[in-house]
Amino acid sequence: MLALTRKKGETIVINDNIEITVLGTNGDQVKLGISAPKNIPVFRKEIYEQIQQENKESVKNNFDLVKNYKK
Amino acid sequence: MVFESKNLGTIEYTQEDVINFEKGILAFEDNKEFVIIRNEDTEFYYLQSLEDDEVTFILVDLKTAMPNYNPEVEVEQLEDLGEINNNLGIYNICTVQEEMEDMTVNLLGPLVINLDTRKGKQVIVSKDDYSIKHKLFK
Numbered sequence: 001m002l003a004l005t006r007k008k009g010e011t012i013v014i015n016d017n018i019e020i021t022v023l024g025t026n027g028d029q030v031k032l033g034i035s036a037p038k039n040i041p042v043f044r045k046e047i048y049e050q051i052q053q054e055n056k057e058s059v060k061n062n063f064d065l066v067k068n069y070k071k
Numbered sequence: 072m073v074f075e076s077k078n079l080g081t082i083e084y085t086q087e088d089v090i091n092f093e094k095g096i097l098a099f100e101d102n103k104e105f106v107i108i109r110n111e112d113t114e115f116y117y118l119q120s121l122e123d124d125e126v127t128f129i130l131v132d133l134k135t136a137m138p139n140y141n142p143e144v145e146v147e148q149l150e151d152l153g154e155i156n157n158n159l160g161i162y163n164i165c166t167v168q169e170e171m172e173d174m175t176v177n178l179l180g181p182l183v184i185n186l187d188t189r190k191g192k193q194v195i196v197s198k199d200d201y202s203i204k205h206k207l208f209k
Contacts, residue, residue, distance in 0.1 A: 037147065038145040038146075038147035038148070039145070039147035039148055039150055041148060041194075041195060043195055047179070047195060048097065048195075050179075050203050051097050051098075051177065051179065051180040051193070051195065051203060052097045052098035053098075054164070054166065054177050054180070054203050054204070055096060055097050055098045055099060055128075055164065055177075055180075055193075056098050057166050057168075058128055058129065058164050058165065058166040058177075059099075059125070059126055059127060059128065060168070061078075061127075061129050061165070061166060061167050061168065062167055062168050062169070063078045063079070063117075063127065063129070065167050065170070065171045065174075066110055066113075066115050066117075066129050066165075066167065066171070067110070069110070069113060069115065069171055070113070
């Protein structure tokens with residue numbers, strides 16, 4: 001992993017169209033500003049992991065419950 | 072064509088029924104081709120992978136069950152679905168293990184399917200206060 005040291009207000013550029021700026025720090029929290037084209041989704045990693053986990057759970061469904069479900 | 076699904080049994084489908092998830096579904100990226108089958112006249116659908124007979128999702132169309140559900144994504148995120156002519160299907164993945172009434176629905180990561188181009192993807196909606204485990208029958 002590439003490690004770069006940045007100060008508040010400084011920016012890194014990825015692939016000439018994504019910029020990540022350190023907006024500030026508060027204790028062990030770092031606030032980042034991300035500017036990227038709108039077709040590039042940017043989310044907290046936990047959100048991805050939660051959806052992956054939920055998808056994995058949902059293929060273990062009890063299919064009979066839905067097969068027997070009547071409106 | 073015929074596919075044997077572990078969960079659904081024998082499925083008959085035509086090439087036009089196939090939906091392409093080029094980028095796959097999160098955690099199931101190896102599965103690109105699926106067919107979607109309605110569960111009789113209910114709001115539920117099955118999404119069966121044509122590459123893995125054990126990968127079957129249960130989907131729900133929330134239009135009637137939850138008319139206020141309004142997932143927003145940047146239109147640019149739908150670019151890889153091809154030209155969109157008002158024929159978008161939005162389906163949410165269900166998880167149900169013990170009882171039907173305990174079923175949960177993932178509101179945060181819906182599947183968007185362009186029914187014209189037969190291309191689909193899982194998106195994450197911008198409003199991240201939508202629940203991943205929303206109880207549908209409550």
